[in-house]
Amino acid sequence: MAHLTNNFSEWVNQQVDGDSPFAFSEALRSASLSKLATGVFPTRKDEEWKYTPLADLFDSKPGEETAGVLDTEFIRSLKQAMPSAHTIVFLNGEYSEEYSDSRAMLEDSGLSISRLPQLEGTALKLAEDTILKSTLTDDNIFQHIALGLSQNGLFIEVKKNVECQTPIHVIYISTARGVTAFTSPVNVIRVSSNSHLKVVEQYASLGEATVITVPASYVQLEDGAGLDYYKIGMENAKTNHICNTSVRVAGSGTFRSHQYLLGSNLTRSNLEVSFTGPGAEAVLRGVYLGDEKQHLDVRTYLDHAHPHCSSDQHFRGILNGHSRGVFNGLVLVREHAQKTDAQQSNKNLLLSRDARIDTKPQLEIFADDVKCTHGATVGELDSDALFYLQSRGIDQKDATLMLTRAFAAEVTQEIDIDSLRTYVQGKIAASLDEIVIPSV
Amino acid sequence: MLSIKNLQVSVEGKPILKGLNLEVNPGEIHAIMGPNGSGKSTLAHVLSGREGYSVDAGSAQYKGLDLLEMAPEIRAREGMFLAFQYPIEIPGVNNTSFLKKALNEIRKHRGEEELDAIDFLSLIKKQMKLVEMKEELLKRPVNQGFSGGEKKRNEILQMAVLNPTLAILDETDSGLDIDALRIVAGGVNKLRSPNNSFVVITHYQRLLDYIVPDFVHVLSNGQIIKSGTKELALELEERGYDWLLEEAESKA
Numbered sequence: 001m002a003h004l005t006n007n008f009s010e011w012v013n014q015q016v017d018g019d020s021p022f023a024f025s026e027a028l029r030s031a032s033l034s035k036l037a038t039g040v041f042p043t044r045k046d047e048e049w050k051y052t053p054l055a056d057l058f059d060s061k062p063g064e065e066t067a068g069v070l071d072t073e074f075i076r077s078l079k080q081a082m083p084s085a086h087t088i089v090f091l092n093g094e095y096s097e098e099y100s101d102s103r104a105m106l107e108d109s110g111l112s113i114s115r116l117p118q119l120e121g122t123a124l125k126l127a128e129d130t131i132l133k134s135t136l137t138d139d140n141i142f143q144h145i146a147l148g149l150s151q152n153g154l155f156i157e158v159k160k161n162v163e164c165q166t167p168i169h170v171i172y173i174s175t176a177r178g179v180t181a182f183t184s185p186v187n188v189i190r191v192s193s194n195s196h197l198k199v200v201e202q203y204a205s206l207g208e209a210t211v212i213t214v215p216a217s218y219v220q221l222e223d224g225a226g227l228d229y230y231k232i233g234m235e236n237a238k239t240n241h242i243c244n245t246s247v248r249v250a251g252s253g254t255f256r257s258h259q260y261l262l263g264s265n266l267t268r269s270n271l272e273v274s275f276t277g278p279g280a281e282a283v284l285r286g287v288y289l290g291d292e293k294q295h296l297d298v299r300t301y302l303d304h305a306h307p308h309c310s311s312d313q314h315f316r317g318i319l320n321g322h323s324r325g326v327f328n329g330l331v332l333v334r335e336h337a338q339k340t341d342a343q344q345s346n347k348n349l350l351l352s353r354d355a356r357i358d359t360k361p362q363l364e365i366f367a368d369d370v371k372c373t374h375g376a377t378v379g380e381l382d383s384d385a386l387f388y389l390q391s392r393g394i395d396q397k398d399a400t401l402m403l404t405r406a407f408a409a410e411v412t413q414e415i416d417i418d419s420l421r422t423y424v425q426g427k428i429a430a431s432l433d434e435i436v437i438p439s440v
Numbered sequence: 441m442l443s444i445k446n447l448q449v450s451v452e453g454k455p456i457l458k459g460l461n462l463e464v465n466p467g468e469i470h471a472i473m474g475p476n477g478s479g480k481s482t483l484a485h486v487l488s489g490r491e492g493y494s495v496d497a498g499s500a501q502y503k504g505l506d507l508l509e510m511a512p513e514i515r516a517r518e519g520m521f522l523a524f525q526y527p528i529e530i531p532g533v534n535n536t537s538f539l540k541k542a543l544n545e546i547r548k549h550r551g552e553e554e555l556d557a558i559d560f561l562s563l564i565k566k567q568m569k570l571v572e573m574k575e576e577l578l579k580r581p582v583n584q585g586f587s588g589g590e591k592k593r594n595e596i597l598q599m600a601v602l603n604p605t606l607a608i609l610d611e612t613d614s615g616l617d618i619d620a621l622r623i624v625a626g627g628v629n630k631l632r633s634p635n636n637s638f639v640v641i642t643h644y645q646r647l648l649d650y651i652v653p654d655f656v657h658v659l660s661n662g663q664i665i666k667s668g669t670k671e672l673a674l675e676l677e678e679r680g681y682d683w684l685l686e687e688a689e690s691k692a
């Protein structure tokens with residue numbers, strides 16, 4: 001890695017040369033390591049990274065971290081989001097026997113969940129195949145960091161015609177103290193024909209150390225399959241989180257994703273969905289809520305390569321303090337993708353003068369019989385609505401809170417797991433409570 | 441109750457209210473009529489504390505308090521209520537929880553105990569019957585997707601629940617069918633008491649058949665140019681405003 005001079009890249013370099021154990025596929029690992037050996041980290045000169053400062057990340061040099069104590073109350077509070085799910089907990093990158101639900105790893109009428117290091121035989125082949133078939137346009141070095149250096153992760157597989165009643169709740173917690181901690185979980189989810197599954201990924205950190213999390217997730221849905229995929233990011237202000245998610249949806253499949261980015265110092269979430277057959281559907285939702293110096297960056301890429309597919313995106317940002325949001329959504333409708341229905345909407349609320357959003361919804365259409373709309377707005381709270389509430393006796397702070405919560409609720413109300421909706425709305429309300437100060 | 445003296449208000453440098461005087465005593469109902477653009481809504485907004493208006497001269501006292509110095513929410517908590525001419529939609533804010541919050545803020549201010557969900561629900565259900573509003577509208581966001589008439593009924597529902605001392609109704613009758621008109625008027629008459637006062641802004645004498653005012657005022661070009669009893673409204677209905685405007689001009 002010739003061009004690199006920063007702490008983090010030096011560390012990556014050392015890992016490439018070293019022989020740390022890898023989670024599962026030797027073939028994937030060495031392919032990614034060789035990419036890393038010649039790869040270059042993005043800078044602000046790269047169009048795709050123009051708004052995203054990586055200086056904090058580059059300054060960090062991961063080492064052997066010391067795990068801090070984990071308050072069981074904390075775990076319990078995280079589990080509140082999904083009290084009746086199969087819970088799987090990764091603590092500082094390691095699978096936690098203690099906090100995970102032991103039933104979760106059992107094969108359960110068509111659903112199997114395995115830890116990557118334990119994969120073998122056909123399951124291993126399937127997981128490898130899912131990753132190999134995936135494509136990420138945002139061909140970034142972080143995918144290779146995840147694949148090259150990952151120590152752990154999950155392979156979740158659903159056989160044909162299975163309605164999975166129990167959702168899966170995967171929790172990643174960092175308690176690191178002292179030196180910078182690095183984790184890069186790789187998750188592979190494969191849902192076979194006409195089966196349905198719900199997965200919630202939740203990220204939290206509570207140590208004093210800087211944490212770098214570089215997850216990579218690969219999803220493949222076969223004909224008529226459905227996945228509801230939730231991501232809840234609530235790490236502390238010492239965490240930098242850069243994730244890539246690649247999703248392939250076959251004919252008549254449905255992929256529904258919700259992302260709630262409510263924490264971290266920096267998060268960049270890149271979500272790419274390609275339709276690999278006709279009649280498939282993707283629904284992408286998200287809220288990013290930033291304060292102080294947080295940087296929250298959401299990228300989506302939708303590849304409409306087949307006819308009669310629909311995609312519907314709705315992302316909302318609330319930015320306070322000096323925080324910065326980025327929304328970059330590209331919808332590509334290829335020549336043969338007739339009857340495509342693609343909607344994309346990004347709305348932002350700036351609560352302070354120093355907050356900033358860069359939003360760039362993009363459509364590239366090469367088919368002629370399509371219905372596509374996109375739009376972005378940036379604004380402040382509606383002063384007429386504020387006055388209406390105040391004229392009924394509600395003070396300015398509470399009125400601001402109500403309207404800001406309502407702004408987020410336009411998205412969160414679509415969470416169709418009751419406990420999770422309550423949890424996310426509660427987290428958003430609690431954060432807003434802290435950041436909204438009356439302006440008089 | 442309400443004492444407005446020589447009130448002069450401008451918007452973006454343009455004078456709108458030009459020396460308005462009005463005295464409302466407890467228990468009275470005052471009707472304000474007047475041509476479009478004469479400043480009726482401006483008066484209502486200034487009294488309830490909306491931003492964007494500059495008060496250039498004059499005063500407004502409410503229960504002996506300097507009204508114009510109070511934040512809008514304090515005015516509301518002190519018992520003022522404005523039924524908006526154009527109630528806005530507030531997506532994402534539930535109608536019921538909004539109204540419960542509003543009521544409890546007012547109760548707290550009065551030193552009363554807050555109502556819990558159950559007590560509030562039974563109160564609101566009772567008041568909904570009064571305005572004959574569909575229960576389903578309670579579950580929706582404030583005014584969202586409501587028809588014009590439903591929005592107006594929702595304003596009266598809020599008034600009935602919040603039980604104000606001084607209510608200003610800005611063209612609550614506009615856009616209502618005859619049945620709705622009767623219902624809205626019924627809501628007002630239910631609240632009527634020796635302690636409560638109303639300022640009813642309207643274009644139609646018809647409403648005043650249902651809500652019988654003690655006084656009728658004509659607001660024109662930012663001033664009250666004529667005050668009288670309910671007979672004045674009948675006369676206006678017959679003769680229009682022109683004769684009054686001429687009369688006012690010749691006086692000036």
Ligand SMILES: Nc1ncnc2c1ncn2[C@@H]1O[C@H](COP(=O)(O)OP(=O)(O)OP(=O)(O)O)[C@@H](O)[C@H]1O
Nearest residue numbers: 451452456474475476477478479480481482483525
């Ligand atoms: N924000 C504003 N900016 C500029 N002019 C304004 C503003 N608000 C009100 N006005 C003007 O002030 C005048 C009075 O308006 P107002 O709404 O008070 O009239 P009104 O008597 O309520 O009329 P209507 O009977 O049509 O409801 C109008 O000429 C209106 O255009």
Ligand SMILES: [Mg+2]
Nearest residue numbers: 480481482525
């Ligand atoms: Mg008006």
